[in-house]
Amino acid sequence: MHFGRGIVETAEDFGSQGSIPTHPELLDWLAVRFVESGWDVKALHRLIVTSATYKQSSDLSDELLARDARNELYARGPRWRMTAEMVRDSALAASGLLVAKVGGPSVKPYQPQGIWNPLNSFYEYPAPADLPEDDLHRRTIYTFVKRNAPHPELKIFDFRNRTESIARRRSSNTPLQALALENDPQFVEAYRALAAEVLRSSSDEREQLTRLYRLAARATPAQAHLDLLSRYYRSQRELFARDERKAESLLGVGVAKVDPALDRASLATMTNVAALVMNSPDAYTVR
Secondary structure, eight states: OOSSSOSSSOTTOOSTTSOOOSSHHHHHHHHHHHHHTTSOHHHHHHHHHTSTTTTSOOOOOHHHHHHOTTOTTOOSOOOEEOOHHHHHHHHHHHHTOOBOOOOOSOBOOOOOTTSSOGGGOSOOOOOGGGSOGGGGGBOGGGBOOOTTSOOHHHHHTTOOOTTSOOSOOOOOOOHHHHHHHHHOHHHHHHHHHHHHHHHHHOSOHHHHHHHHHHHHHSSOOOHHHHHHHHHHHHHHHHHHHHOHHHHHHHHTSSSSOOOTTSOHHHHHHHHHHHHHHHTSHHHHEEO
């Protein structure tokens, strides 16, 4: 969970058909420590994430790539793509839309029409306008899961169905993921909310772009990143200035209210900049 792969990569198979441990002594030591702690799972997590190994930089040099391409020897910090739930929750958290409430019944966030066949289901998926706004922005752990019709956005990011138990989840990298991040109403709405927040934070374009990048990618942007984002911002600003209907169409996605005090073209422009950053590995990669 913390490094993207286990000491035994085949976590579902520790037998003769599975992978051998990369660090058998470490595995034994962690197992004994876990037992001696009274099976304290939280203490085990704390031990791992406060270790010098976990806190290493994830930067990859040519030398490290040649010696340990898959980071099996832990020569650098972990780097792995977020799980389906984390991708969605991260976007909502960056935008300020994520509802922090703990517990409660399952919710039904945005989903394309027709995923649930009414002839084979006793459930009808509600339209976003028929739900409380908070229901659309709860943590993904509260999303209603129908076993024979998994949520498509989660499925694209390798969410497994609930008809089988698994010990690890495989991770893929496909064009569909980029399309979902670019067009799914859940993400477009989050980008707009993030854009509104950064526009309110400052009147200086570079400061706005810096704050956007820090919120979306959890890092300070390099000068080259800011230059790229600034050029993209200006090109999109010209586009929306020429076509107001295009801006209105973008701002009309989702149920979250649009701040009337903000300039519509500027908000649409910054929304697209947010989409650009959130669709980059910097945003959805744990490192």
